Amino acid sequence: MSTTIRASGILFDLDGTLISSTPVCEAVWHQWAKQYPVNLEEVFKTSHGIRTRDLLRYWLKITDPIALEAATEKFESDVLLESQRLAREGEGGITLLPGVEKMLLSLSSPADDNARWAIVTSATNAYATNAINTLDLPKTSHLITADEVTRGKPHPEPYIMGAAALGLHPTECVVFEDAPTGIKAGVSSGAKVIAVCTSHPRTALEGLGAHMIVDDLSS
Structure with missing residues (x-):
């Protein structure tokens, strides 16, 4: 049975959700x-x-x-x-995770001018900006990093700030997260949370309050 989650804004974690680091x-x-x-x-x-x-x-x-x-x-x-x-040396480094490029390109499409999305990361602005540029990720004008918040995940502040950057309340947003710490932050903020099994097994993400658990963003 499929589940539909409706939201006005999307908040993505970075490491482990959009990129593999x-x-x-x-x-x-x-x-x-x-x-x-x-x-x-x-x-x-x-x-x-x-x-x-x-x-x-x-x-x-x-x-x-x-x-x-x-x-x-x-x-x-x-x-x-x-x-x-x-x-x-051909051994990888930081890479995009499955489904990420397609999803972000669809959100950044000129045909979808109303798409509102942000990246909310525990990394610093310097690291996040460098990683995003290196991987040539579609750009968002809303990047919330460790430099902007006083309390990091699992506190809800990062996702509350991310929603505010979109002009929304967290309850109007859906969060994509791979880590238990981030899932807890998203749930505590009041957002709907989709957990992705890119860093942890499904069993480690169950029981944390996520509204849905998927394998990755290609699911």
């Missing part, structure tokens, strides 16, 4: 673990969807604001550099 991020964590004593197994289990600065504060105990900002910039820069290295 987990292998690259994990490679960078392995590099950083040479300098910082950290349990990578625990990091990988709990970090997806959370702001880089929050992860570095929690796992690496970097609490000085200036040092934390510098470390965040360095970590995300390392992710982009590692992605470029892997791409040069």
Whole structure:
């Protein structure tokens, strides 16, 4: 039985929903673990969807604001550099996930002038903009990043801000998310949430309040 979800606006998570970056991020964590004593197994289990600065504060105990900002910039820069290295060597790097290009092109079509959509990410503006440009994603004028919010996912603030950028209330929007943290943020905001199984098995996304669970954006 098919389910129809109606919404006036669409809010997309970035990493894990539109683009695949987990292998690259994990490679960078392995590099950083040479300098910082950290349990990578625990990091990988709990970090997806959370702001880089929050992860570095929690796992690496970097609490000085200036040092934390510098470390965040360095970590995300390392992710982009590692992605470029892997791409040069034919080993992937950051890539588009299935169905993404087709969906975003349809939303950006001149024939659909009323389409309202935004990207709401836990990454910084510098990282998100670079990744979007590198992959030549269709552009949205609404990009909500870690730099714009005071409280990151799973707090609903990012999705509340994303809806506001579209001139909408969260209840008028549908959120596409791959991470439990982001799903919780979307549900808490009041938006309808479609969970995508691009980073986690379906069983890990069940029971979080998502209105629908799909394999990916080609579903």
